Every structure is written in structure tokens, then in C-alpha cells.
Amino acid sequence: MSLKEKGAITGVGETAYSRASGKSVLALQLEASLKAIDDAGLTPKDIDGIIAYAPSAVVAEDFITNFGIPDLRFSASTPMGGASCVAAVQCAIAAISAGICNHVLLPIGRNGASGGRIATRVQQMPQFRTIGEFEMPLGAIAPAQLYAPMARRHMELYGTASRHLAEIAVNTRTHALLNGRGMMTKPLTVEEHQNSRMIADPLRLFDCSLESDGGCAIVVSGADRARDMKQRPVIVMGVAEGHPDSPSAITQRPDLTRLGLAKAAPKAFGMAGVTHADIDVAEVYDCFTYIVLCQLEDMGFCKKGEGGDFVMNGTISLDGKLPLNTHGGLLSQAHMAGVNHVIELTRQLRGEAGKAQVKDAEIGVVTGYGDMGDGSIAIMRRG
Amino acid sequence: MTAEAYLKPVPEPTPESKPYWDALNAGRLVLQACGNCGRVRHYPQPLCDACYSFEVRWIEASGKGKVHSWTVAHHAFNPGFKAELPYVLVTVDLDEGVRLQAPLRGLTDKDIRIGLPVRVTFERVKEGLTLPAFVVDGGPT
Numbered sequence: 001m002s003l004k005e006k007g008a009i010t011g012v013g014e015t016a017y018s019r020a021s022g023k024s025v026l027a028l029q030l031e032a033s034l035k036a037i038d039d040a041g042l043t044p045k046d047i048d049g050i051i052a053y054a055p056s057a058v059v060a061e062d063f064i065t066n067f068g069i070p071d072l073r074f075s076a077s078t079p080m081g082g083a084s085c086v087a088a089v090q091c092a093i094a095a096i097s098a099g100i101c102n103h104v105l106l107p108i109g110r111n112g113a114s115g116g117r118i119a120t121r122v123q124q125m126p127q128f129r130t131i132g133e134f135e136m137p138l139g140a141i142a143p144a145q146l147y148a149p150m151a152r153r154h155m156e157l158y159g160t161a162s163r164h165l166a167e168i169a170v171n172t173r174t175h176a177l178l179n180g181r182g183m184m185t186k187p188l189t190v191e192e193h194q195n196s197r198m199i200a201d202p203l204r205l206f207d208c209s210l211e212s213d214g215g216c217a218i219v220v221s222g223a224d225r226a227r228d229m230k231q232r233p234v235i236v237m238g239v240a241e242g243h244p245d246s247p248s249a250i251t252q253r254p255d256l257t258r259l260g261l262a263k264a265a266p267k268a269f270g271m272a273g274v275t276h277a278d279i280d281v282a283e284v285y286d287c288f289t290y291i292v293l294c295q296l297e298d299m300g301f302c303k304k305g306e307g308g309d310f311v312m313n314g315t316i317s318l319d320g321k322l323p324l325n326t327h328g329g330l331l332s333q334a335h336m337a338g339v340n341h342v343i344e345l346t347r348q349l350r351g352e353a354g355k356a357q358v359k360d361a362e363i364g365v366v367t368g369y370g371d372m373g374d375g376s377i378a379i380m381r382r383g
Numbered sequence: 384m385t386a387e388a389y390l391k392p393v394p395e396p397t398p399e400s401k402p403y404w405d406a407l408n409a410g411r412l413v414l415q416a417c418g419n420c421g422r423v424r425h426y427p428q429p430l431c432d433a434c435y436s437f438e439v440r441w442i443e444a445s446g447k448g449k450v451h452s453w454t455v456a457h458h459a460f461n462p463g464f465k466a467e468l469p470y471v472l473v474t475v476d477l478d479e480g481v482r483l484q485a486p487l488r489g490l491t492d493k494d495i496r497i498g499l500p501v502r503v504t505f506e507r508v509k510e511g512l513t514l515p516a517f518v519v520d521g522g523p524t
Binding site: 118119123130132133134135136137138139140141142144145148149150152153156157197198199200201202249251252256 | 391392393394395396397400425426451452453454455456457458460461464467469470472474481482483484485486492496497512514515
């Protein structure tokens with residue numbers, strides 16, 4: 001048995017994104033969830049599975065309490081940082097296919113700007129326990145510092161340059177302006193990127209994602225059931241997660257330029273039965289520009305080391321060969337740990353992406369990336 | 384005179400890692416080797432992933448290695464590091480076959496390259512805590 005074509009994204013919802021929501025994390029998650037459930041044409045009591053974002057103060061029990069769910073039949077978490085959401089899609093479809101439940105809610109909400117910042121958050125995550133003992137005391141505190149040696153190694157081996165990373169940042173900003181819901185509201189130029197202050201060399205300020213307040217949620221249902229629901233369904237053709245070698249410490253990884261996604265992508269493409277040429281739009285987890293470049297290689301859109309050249313010359317623009325992060329991503333829309341990437345791919349495949357709509361988008365890919373290199377990937381199609 | 388508050392994160396040794404930190408405090412770099420099959424590993428962990436033995440033998444590391452990659456921190460994500468900006472962190476292939484990440488002293492990033500030979504030094508940062516750092520091997524001591 002495979003999960004091929006077994007599940008669908010049937011509802012999506014998001015709150016406004018800001019630097020100071022003034023709301024609790026639970027309220028943000030409930031607000032986004034109600035929108036997603038309504039979008040799916042369901043009521044809150046129809047939700048019988050929840051995969052709460054981990055780590056978060058919000059747990060499945062909070063939704064039972066606030067939604068009055070009489071009999072929640074499935075509760076899980078997929079604690080893989082930014083790879084959690086797409087991995088949770090796999091988990092949800094597995095649970096649905098096994099007959100455990102029918103409609104699984106995947107919520108996230110955070111006060112990432114007004115509350116605890118990234119360096120504080122990762123210290124609370126068990127996935128960072130090893131780093132916490134052996135690297136944080138030496139000065140590798142935040143993801144930018146932990147990931148920078150991967151980017152530096154890539155640059156030294158393959159000639160990748162900051163200018164390549166700028167292309168990703170500028171392109172993503174352009175899309176954020178079209179999307180209109182993003183936190184960033186002004187255009188970004190290559191020069192501004194190249195002149196932005198260094199955070200952790202070679203990563204500059206505009207190579208780094210935003211810190212955001214807000215909430216997102218999606219509803220996953222069985223593909224057969226989805227055909228009779230409110231929205232045109234978005235069918236998950238293939239889905240997989242992958243963990244890198246030495247998942248708890250990048251320092252010890254044999255190949256610093258190879259992420260967990262390199263293991264997951266062949267599985268997802270194989271399950272979906274499509275090739276890279278079939279992909280009309282890509283929503284690729286973009287905590288940092290370099291991580292996007294590396295994932296494009298690890299998915300096989302180009303060879304290892306060729307990501308820099310691949311992203312140049314309009315390839316990743318809206319009318320390019322592989323329109324990328326059409327909502328503005330974590331770099332320019334909001335950091336919602338990639339749930340906003342799943343929302344955007346769903347809208348693209350429904351034909352509801354507004355000014356950023358990719359013409360005739362029928363098949364797309366979305367990825368997650370988290371912790372020290374965990375990866376997840378889903379290939380979806382218009383139902 | 385009162386000592387300034389130490390703001391940086393401090394390690395919390397576990398039963399598996401305590402010998403590593405104790406050795407650093409004594410000015411030595413040691414690594415875990417499997418007590419059964421001899422495989423060297425870092426960072427310390429309870430089980431050998433090759434033969435599943437819990438037996439551990441601690442070996443003296445040469446402290447020498449070559450730069451595998453690096454970063455230069457220009458932003459302090461913890462106030463304890465603000466005064467040191469910018470600081471270089473190198474990822475080093477130790478001669479023993481595992482890697483160690485630590486600050487590189489006495490060199491700016493313009494002079495760093497993959498393969499640069501380095502050796503470990505020890506920095507007593509507070510009572511009961513010694514951290515490793517690297518200097519260029521053959522460079523000034």
C-alpha cells in the first residue's frame with residue numbers, strides 16, 4: 001500500500017501577519033483553524049484528527065476544549081521544526097488511509113516577533129539538545145550560525161556566490177508584493193541585498209527569514225471524500241519525509257551540502273509518478289536563501305553544485321521555468337514554519353492565487369526543512 | 384572585586400559527556416571510542432552506532448586537524464557574545480576522523496580556507512569551565 005493519491009488538502013486558513021498580534025498563540029491557531037475548517041465546508045466538530053505543531057504551548061486538547069470535539073480519534077505531532085507541516089501531511093494521510101479518522105487539522109500559530117525569538121526557541125527544542133551542550137556555549141547559538149558552515153562549504157566547493165542567494169531573496173520579495181498579505185511591502189533590489197549587513201557569514205540580513213506573529217491552518221481529508229466537499233480538492237500525489245545523516249549535529253555530517261530532503265524527494269516523485277518537468281510551481285521552505293538553493297539540488301531540479309546557476313536568469317520568477325515561493329515565503333511573507341507554503345500551493349492549484357497565480361498550474365511541489373536538516377516533501381495536483 | 388556575570392550558555396554535562404568536559408578542564412581533548420569495536424565518535428553518545436556496545440574507552444586526541452568549513456558571526460544572538468563580534472567559528476576535521484567546531488583565534492576570515500591546518504587550544508572561561516578553541520597550526524602560540 002502507498003499513500004499515492006490517498007489524501008487531499010481540503011481547507012486552508014490564515015490570520016493577518018504582523019510583528020505584534022496582541023493575541024495569544026492559542027487564539028491565533030483557533031482563528032486560522034476556523035477559517036480553514038470553513039474553507040473546507042466543515043464545522044469544528046467534524047475535525048476528528050489533530051497534528052499540533054511541536055514544540056508549542058498549544059496541544060490537541062486545546063482544540064477539543066474550544067471546538068467541543070466530542071470524540072477526537074487521532075492526535076499526533078511531527079517534531080521536525082520547519083519540516084513538521086509537510087511531514088504532518090504524510091502522517092495525516094496515513095491515519096486517514098488506515099481508517100482512524102476523516103479530517104485532520106494541522107494548525108500553527110506563533111508570536112515569533114513579539115514573543116520568544118528564534119535563538120530562545122531553539123534552546124527549548126529537544127532536537128537541539130546536542131547543539132545546546134556542545135556548540136551553543138562556543139558561540140553557535142542560532143540557526144543562521146549553525147547553517148552558515150553548510151553554505152560556506154557549498155560556496156568553496158562549487159563557486160556558489162552571495163549574488164546567487166540575492167536572486168532568491170529578490171525574487172521572493174517580488175512575489176510577496178503580488179500576494180499582498182506579506183509583512184514586507186517594499187521591493188528589494190540585488191544591491192540592497194548585497195549591501196545588507198552580515199549576520200553569519202555568508203548569510204546576510206536579507207538571506208534570513210522573518211520573525212512573525214500569526215497563524216495558519218490546513219485541513220487534510222481522504223481523497224475520495226474530498227471530491228464531494230466544498231472546494232475543488234488538491235490531491236496529494238506523493239509525500240515523504242527524510243532525515244539527514246547526523247541529524248542532531250551538522251558539524252558531524254559527512255556531506256554538509258546534503259539535506260534530509262535528498263532522501264525523501266526520490267520517494268515522493270516516485271510515488272507521484274511525475275518528473276521534474278511536470279512541476280508547474282514550487283513552494284520551497286526558505287528559512288534562509290541558501291537552504292532553498294540546496295533543496296532545489298537535493299530534489300534534483302539541478303545537479304549538486306549547480307543551484308547557483310539554476311536560480312539565475314528568471315528561472316524562478318512567476319513566468320519562469322519553475323515559479324518559486326509565489327506567496328513570498330518565510331523571507332518576505334511571514335515565518336509560519338512552512339504551513340503558509342502548503343496554503344499557497346493549495347491556492348495555486350485551485351487557481352486562487354490572485355496576482356501571483358501561475359498560469360495553468362496543475363502540479364506543484366512543496367517542501368519543509370527543519371532543525372539541523374530534516375526534510376519533507378509533497379507533490380500535489382489540481383483535483 | 385566581583386567577577387562579571389557570565390552571560391553565555393553553559394554546557395550541562397550528562398553521564399555520557401562528563402569525562403569530555405572534565406578533560407577539557409584539565410587542558411586535554413579526549414574523544415569517545417567504542418570499548419568493543421574501537422570506532423571513534425563525537426559528540427559523546429551512549430551507544431556505538433556500529434556495534435551497539437555501551438562500553439566506552441576515552442582516547443587522547445591529537446588536537447590537530449584541518450578546516451572543513453567556517454562562519455563569521457557578525458550578530459550576537461546571545462548578549463554574552465556581543466563584545467567578541469565578529470568571531471570566527473571553524474568546523475574542523477580532526478586527525479581522529481571526527482569533527483570539532485570551535486572559535487578560531489588570531490586569523491580573519493580572509494585568510495581561512497578549506498584544508499587549513501589548525502590545532503586546539505584551551506580557554507578557561509569561568510570557574511569549572513574550559514572550552515576548546517583553534518589556532519593555525521605552526522602559527523603564533
